[in-house]
Amino acid sequence: MSSPVIQASSAPRGQLTDDEIIVQKMPLLLGLLAGANADNLGTIRCGVVSQNKDRWETSFWTGDEFDSAHALASEAIAQGEVVKENEFAAVAVNLLGVQESITGNQSNRATAKHTGGDSQVTRSDDAGGSDCVVPGAPNLAMLLSIGGQPASAALLRTLAVTLGRFLVLHRDRQNDTRRLWQTSTMLQNAAQWQQLDDDDELLESVATCACEVLSCDRATIFLWDKSRRRLIGRPAIGIEGGVLEVEDNAGIVGEVLQSQSPRWWSAGGNDGGRVNRRIDQAQNFNTHSLLAVPMVNSRGQVIGVFEAINAKPGDHREGAFDSADVRTLTELALHAVVAIDSQRTRVNLTRTRDRLVSQAAASNPLIGNHELIREIRTNATKVAPTDLSVLILGQNGTGKEVLAQHIHYQSDRRNGPFVAVNCAALVESLLESELFGHEKGAYTDASSTRQGKFELAHGGTLFLDEVGDMSPGGQAKLLRVLEERVVVRVGGSQPIPVDTRVIAATNQPLQDLIAAKRFREDLFFRLNVVSLTLPPLASRGSDVMLLAEHFLEHFCRQIGRVVPKFDETSRRAMIMHPWPGNVRELRNTIERVCYLTTSDTIHEEDLMLRPVEGDMPQFPAGSMKHTSGGTIINLNEATREFQVAHVEAAIMACGGNMTEAASKLGLHRSNLYRKMRQLGMSTSE
Numbered sequence: 001m002s003s004p005v006i007q008a009s010s011a012p013r014g015q016l017t018d019d020e021i022i023v024q025k026m027p028l029l030l031g032l033l034a035g036a037n038a039d040n041l042g043t044i045r046c047g048v049v050s051q052n053k054d055r056w057e058t059s060f061w062t063g064d065e066f067d068s069a070h071a072l073a074s075e076a077i078a079q080g081e082v083v084k085e086n087e088f089a090a091v092a093v094n095l096l097g098v099q100e101s102i103t104g105n106q107s108n109r110a111t112a113k114h115t116g117g118d119s120q121v122t123r124s125d126d127a128g129g130s131d132c133v134v135p136g137a138p139n140l141a142m143l144l145s146i147g148g149q150p151a152s153a154a155l156l157r158t159l160a161v162t163l164g165r166f167l168v169l170h171r172d173r174q175n176d177t178r179r180l181w182q183t184s185t186m187l188q189n190a191a192q193w194q195q196l197d198d199d200d201e202l203l204e205s206v207a208t209c210a211c212e213v214l215s216c217d218r219a220t221i222f223l224w225d226k227s228r229r230r231l232i233g234r235p236a237i238g239i240e241g242g243v244l245e246v247e248d249n250a251g252i253v254g255e256v257l258q259s260q261s262p263r264w265w266s267a268g269g270n271d272g273g274r275v276n277r278r279i280d281q282a283q284n285f286n287t288h289s290l291l292a293v294p295m296v297n298s299r300g301q302v303i304g305v306f307e308a309i310n311a312k313p314g315d316h317r318e319g320a321f322d323s324a325d326v327r328t329l330t331e332l333a334l335h336a337v338v339a340i341d342s343q344r345t346r347v348n349l350t351r352t353r354d355r356l357v358s359q360a361a362a363s364n365p366l367i368g369n370h371e372l373i374r375e376i377r378t379n380a381t382k383v384a385p386t387d388l389s390v391l392i393l394g395q396n397g398t399g400k401e402v403l404a405q406h407i408h409y410q411s412d413r414r415n416g417p418f419v420a421v422n423c424a425a426l427v428e429s430l431l432e433s434e435l436f437g438h439e440k441g442a443y444t445d446a447s448s449t450r451q452g453k454f455e456l457a458h459g460g461t462l463f464l465d466e467v468g469d470m471s472p473g474g475q476a477k478l479l480r481v482l483e484e485r486v487v488v489r490v491g492g493s494q495p496i497p498v499d500t501r502v503i504a505a506t507n508q509p510l511q512d513l514i515a516a517k518r519f520r521e522d523l524f525f526r527l528n529v530v531s532l533t534l535p536p537l538a539s540r541g542s543d544v545m546l547l548a549e550h551f552l553e554h555f556c557r558q559i560g561r562v563v564p565k566f567d568e569t570s571r572r573a574m575i576m577h578p579w580p581g582n583v584r585e586l587r588n589t590i591e592r593v594c595y596l597t598t599s600d601t602i603h604e605e606d607l608m609l610r611p612v613e614g615d616m617p618q619f620p621a622g623s624m625k626h627t628s629g630g631t632i633i634n635l636n637e638a639t640r641e642f643q644v645a646h647v648e649a650a651i652m653a654c655g656g657n658m659t660e661a662a663s664k665l666g667l668h669r670s671n672l673y674r675k676m677r678q679l680g681m682s683t684s685e
């Protein structure tokens with residue numbers, strides 16, 4: 001049974017702690033309270049004695065010792081009265097009564113049921129284990145003699161209540177201090193657990209924390225493998241093979257799992273068989289006290305049992321766990337479950353992310369075996385891990401975006417976003433907001449704050465396609481962002497740091513645009529740290545077939561048809577075709593073949609490749625206006641009219657399929673829309 005009498009805590013050598021001062025001065029204080037004055041102060045003989053199980057101890061004493069102090073104290077406690085012998089009077093100091101009067105608690109020693117945290121705690125020794133500790137039990141007595149006379153009974157009772165009150169408050173203060181330390185230690189540890197991805201490391205850290213806050217020798221986390229009906233304990237110190245496994249209904253941990261309530265046990269009772277001594281033997285260890293609590297997740301499911309072993313004797317308890325420990329371990333178990341749950345979620349999310357990233361990387365591979373493509377691939381691999389700006393050059397449909405993605409997925413940014421923006425598809429007024437975002441109210445239509453693509457690509461890659469079509473204003477802002485690495489949203493003033501790698505692409509000769517003052521030279525140098533040029537498809541030789549086979553398989557798998565074979569005629573036709581729309585045109589051709597043919601073999605005519613010259617419907621002679629009211633119209637207007645008619649004819653020939661029409665015209669779909677807007681044609685995009 002632990003003594004509730006003040007325990008002097010340690011302080012630097014030569015200094016007394018508050019507790020030590022109180023302990024030393026207590027007899028004097030009692031004497032003064034009892035009416036001693038300067039004359040008879042030296043005649044005070046008094047002290048407090050306490051009972052520890054069957055043993056009596058003197059907690060503090062002043063003046064000459066009284067040989068019968070323990071016997072008289074024992075009698076006073078047994079009778080619940082003030083008892084006197086010679087010049088001494090003794091009275092029980094009823095801490096339990098004081099506790100009730102202070103807290104209004106109705107602790108009941110006889111039932112020995114305690115509440116630890118929110119859960120009802122059942123003592124494992126209810127059925128005859130070792131004696132239970134009821135804080136505040138009346139195991140103290142005070143003895144007092146002044147001037148060789150026993151103190152009066154009334155005075156002694158008052159002093160006993162005062163002393164009891166003081167001791168309980170003091171003990172509570174010590175408990176609060178301890179609790180505060182335990183809570184802050186647990187919180188500090190729990191914050192670190194959020195960073196741990198290795199589960200062995202996490203469980204080891206949780207167990208170490210339990211040993212620290214509970215002041216015990218060992219702690220083990222038993223996670224429940226429900227399907228195998230086993231509890232897997234970790235860390236498994238000293239266990240051969242490093243795995244500690246027990247049946248999920250064996251021993252005290254099994255009891256906890258089944259009952260979903262805490263159990264605690266200490267040696268000395270007749271229930272020693274409940275402890276799994278096999279583990280002790282394996283570890284050359286002796287369990288003398290044990291506490292186990294269930295581990296319950298936020299969905300109310302029990303995921304395991306948290307066990308602490310061998311409480312170290314200390315100020316607050318002897319060598320057995322008590323109700324305060326149950327509360328502490330229950331709380332720690334909650335933190336541990338959150339950490340284990342979130343670690344599992346994190347690991348799953350990381351796995352899912354890695355899988356998705358691999359799938360995304362594999363979904364659009366850079367196909368090609370031509371020497372030029374191999375060289376590009378080698379250079380891309382070199383440049384990928386750096387943060388250097390890359391400029392990709394090449395005609396429409398040659399695979400500039402595919403190459404940009406290839407670089408992204410080979411870089412350390414692969415887990416970040418890949419964001420593509422077609423600069424040509426956006427009118428100047430929208431481009432700025434699209435790239436840099438806008439604040440609420442920046443425009444009439446800006447009803448809410450919106451992040452720009454630079455922010456969305458933070459931690460990843462921003463692919464700026466058709467960068468040659470960017471307006472001068474857009475170019476100036478882009479240059480500033482690339483130099484300062486911060487964006488300011490339209491209508492905002494706050495600079496927002498961005499960690500975004502830029503890969504730009506164009507099909508236009510930027511040097512010519514620079515000469516014509518349509519592209520900033522400084523921006524060109526910023527973007528063109530490394531440049532990679534994709535050759536037209538027609539110059540890639542047998543890569544045409546490599547790509548055709550790839551697309552054929554891809555589309556057939558998509559629609560669930562058996563992959564047909566290209567015959568000699570179709571192969572030759574594809575190799576000979578000039579592919580003005582490059583890989584995009586080839587892809588569209590193969591897609592059409594997959595949907596429109598049914599035979600096992602693809603012949604040349606299935607490809608429906610037409611010579612480039614004859615690709616467009618011919619305009620009947622005289623169908624174009626060359627004059628207006630007899631006057632010859634100027635060349636610009638004639639060109640515009642021709643382009644309008646040509647685009648309309650292409651759209652019509654493709655049955656309104658804009659992607660196909662764009663491909664036929666050698667344009668990206670978005671460029672076709674842009675062109676149509678320039679020509680004053682109506683678009684639905």
Ligand SMILES: Nc1ncnc2c1ncn2[C@@H]1O[C@H](COP(=O)(O)OP(=O)(O)OP(=O)(O)O)[C@@H](O)[C@H]1O
Pocket residue numbers: 364365366367368394395396397398399400401402403465507547583584587667668669
């Ligand atoms: N080397 C390649 N391997 C596999 N697919 C490719 C390759 N090159 C291009 N493609 C495919 O061709 C189509 C067009 O490619 P992409 O959009 O990358 O070209 P682009 O040069 O960026 O076109 P644009 O200049 O018109 O924007 C896409 O469907 C892409 O998947």
